[in-house]
Amino acid sequence: MTKTETEINEFTRFIAEYATCLLGSGVHTSRVLRNSSRIASSMGLTISMTTFQKSIILTVSDEAETHLLTRVIEIPGLPISFEFNSELSSLSWEAVDKHLSLEELRQRFDTIKAKPKMKSWLVVLLVGLANASFCRLFGGDFGAMLVVFISTMIGFFLRLQLQHRGINHFIVFTVSAFVASLCASSALLFDATAETAIATSVLYLIPGVPLINGVIDILEGHTLTGGSRLIQAFLLISCSAIGLSCSLFIFQNILP
């Protein structure tokens, strides 16, 4: 099957947006590659892709290789979204199973991207509850749970606000860890398990997604992307630790 140059051009534009959207929202490399080539093959095209942390190199060709198109595309820094991960993977199967045309694909892609996200106040509340129950799992008492609940909500709200303003990730993590643990240190004033409260208050900052994606990527042979994900995760964890240690430094003499 041969395709015209414009067709390949348009398809490349779509798949570039699709693949970078997946990579930007925290999907591990091999899934992005598989999803993209699945869509390509449903169109009778082949693609080859090289991924890095900040950009991808994408080559699209028809099966006869009469037309080739190569582009370098930047990966946007999107917030992590499991919704995109699931729905866009589903879309790639639909493309195969229902033989969708490019217009239909584009339309569904835009619908998925436009889906409303969970309200931020609800996320803040859920994260607060999560950290409070986490505190309980570590043996904190009810006073500590309450302190953790409030300080996590403050810290997470601050994180969302700072991220919204486009401030550097490392600064965001350090500041939110500091503020959350500082608030949690107020447990020292009450008769509560303060140590557990302070320890749990920063745990909402663990970058679980890049950590596990990094491990998956490395084990699947995408060592470079996996390595950079792990380095990123490690730096973010260090930043939270620095924020936490600022609070501990202030209170080190009263802490057990």
Added chain:
Amino acid sequence: MVVNILVDGLLAAVAGIGFGAISHPPRRAFLYIAILAAIGHGLRFYLMETMHLDIATASFFASLAIGAFSMWFGRLSFCPITVLYIPALLPMVPGMYAYKSVLALIKFMHHQKEAVAAANYMQEMFSNVVVTVSTVFLLALGATLFIFFFPKRAYSMTRRAVDRP
């Protein structure tokens, strides 16, 4: 004992839902994330309390269980298994050990000149770091192993059954 395990699982479920919400999962995934988190943490609690396993080994078995169940739940919810198991693993992160490492580091800096105290803090920091790192590594590995055992199945979760030709 049974009550303790159930309470433990319930708390982990709440934690899993909250940590999941940060990463914006599809709404239908929440139920499965909660169940997986409860299974994993409950199992680890059981292993550590009755069989006296250490936290790293117990976490490994718990994350194996999470991985196994996520293979099934992924089919039910049409979600990639990473979407289900990453939030479910987070309540098992050994936060207290991580905290103690940081605290010991700060105390080490403060007492650097006192040889005995410094050595104690250094040792405390090191052992806490080792426990934290190995537990997190085994958590990530255990759940991920299933992708390598059953790659075909793990990578076709999002294909809707009704649409199959």
